[in-house]
Amino acid sequence: MFQRLLILTLAALFSTGWAHAQTKAQPRAVSARGALDAEELNNIGVFKRVSPSVVHITTLAVQRDFFSLRTSEQPSGTGTGFVWDDAGHIVTNFHVIQGGDRATVTLNDQSSYPAKLVGAFPDRDLAVLRIEAPRDKLPAIAVGASRDLQVGQKVYAIGNPFGLDQTLTTGIVSALNREIESVTRRTIRGAIQTDAAINPGNSGGPLLDSAGRLIGVNTAIYSPSGGSAGIGFAIPVDEVNRIVPRLIRDGRFIRPALGVTAGPLNLAQALGVPKGVLLVNVADGSPAAAAGLKPFARDRSGRIVQGDVITGLDGQPVADLDDMLSLLETRQIGEKVTLTVWRAGQTRKVVATLGSSD
Template structure:
């Protein structure tokens, strides 16, 4: 895995043998990006009626018949200033295409932000082949989400039923419906392969609690629904892990709970305000014992972003570079052990904890500095549009 992974406070992982593969966003026609991650694989069953009162399990065909009409084809066409023009004329650029799905009868449609990007126009094609222009109501690149809206009178809207992604379990059957390589409303089946993955978003921050699946998805599937056996949406397909740019049985979906929590703010303001601390960190694990045996377990601060909330609060980054398992680690920085009294053991726990706060919130970081325990008060800021590429002061 890459040494540094950017997140709302920007964090890094260290140690452990990992299989590195390309991680691709799935929009067709441009703006695909790459990062790195891990692996896995498995299948589906026929329709069943559970005895415990839970929703009945449907066949893939039954899910397709019910939900495919609510899956749409999204085409975006950005307009940018031509780089070679001395007059700065705006020239049409090649667009992207992907997938989305209908949320309600008011014309709201959910897709990935990287499908829409900086689009000047977005066209949405429905299952009856009718194509209408959609307005981009809101974008959250930090979670790769975009909310569109079409005139309800202009289309036959078939809203999908949203589920609860927190109930997903490894091994649960799922289906994905999307437009891979422009092939409209293609269904694939698989299972939930893993939970609580982390992905790098288009703006360099980290998406939390991602669902991993082996249901085949490919470029063009971005923004499509990942659906459980009861026909409810539990995720929005976003990225794949691949060594060749196409399906390798490892796909990732943003949990639907993340989207439903953010939808009111996207509708109201057009964006989402995320809390920002401004540090890069790494988890202290056994791989660091040989480098600095006395290092306490917790979250080691690598660097502090200039003029960030962490910098203003006096958090200190590392000063001595060391090579650990192929990763460059900065030693000598503060060790974060808690946030508002809650003990932290990993960088992922710190990421998840910070995601619960808002810009302007004051938090208390438990710090170990040179073996001495202390508390630092930090006022969180609003995260920038892009994760800082240069971590700045150690």
């Protein structure tokens, strides 16, 4: 009797609960909303205009089986790039393609094309690829300027973090003129710091201003965990716009040169000379030799013979070799530069005509 009563009670409860659930399990009415605000509309507009110019880059490495000796291609990395022109040139970071034997570029419409390396400049972590694709599939990104950026400006990043293609993140310019290290350990000066989320896979993608113009190439993050921590860095577009055309034209970046060899920092400190580029060799027939520069040397008795220290170039201070190389990169082969030179306590200015680093 008790068991029958228990069964009936449970059945009644189940029936009531089921009926109650049936009553409540109805779609909710959609609440009306107003028009999108101006910021939302601009976010949407920037993404729609620029995303067709952003590409996904996959690199492949050839691996050989230890036992069978058979070779196979394995994915070695992914990153982002963007269309530079309708000739198929794609700009990305050098470290995105570094170590890969082959690269594939996937466009916004998911069509993929094999890519060839046109040129690279590892000191600035930049590379240019080229794909053979119809011109109507290659909308070139609009290029802006970085020289007039201000802290607080709105910025956007579009990329492929963790392989999730066509991801938009927003933020501001957090700081300007930061220094970051390239893959060659050379200093990249003038980097843009942003709090727009930049994660692995975003490298090589565009940093945009609120008009959707390219203002930088996302290249690095500062994060103990390896994920976005609100501190990302981008190579300024003024640098990109100076280097990329030369990579397309020459296949590499040929830096103008003076034909000198710099001594190590500890030597300069030991000799008590001013900060600058202490010369330990001046190549015969070089621009530096023609300008009368002399290296530090030793005489027959082993005593140091005072040579030259380059402390400035065209009125800009030179504290070390990295400073001088960065300034030379902004010049052209055959251009004349004015060097500030220290020797034995005296400072003078000399004019040199830049040669090629080849």
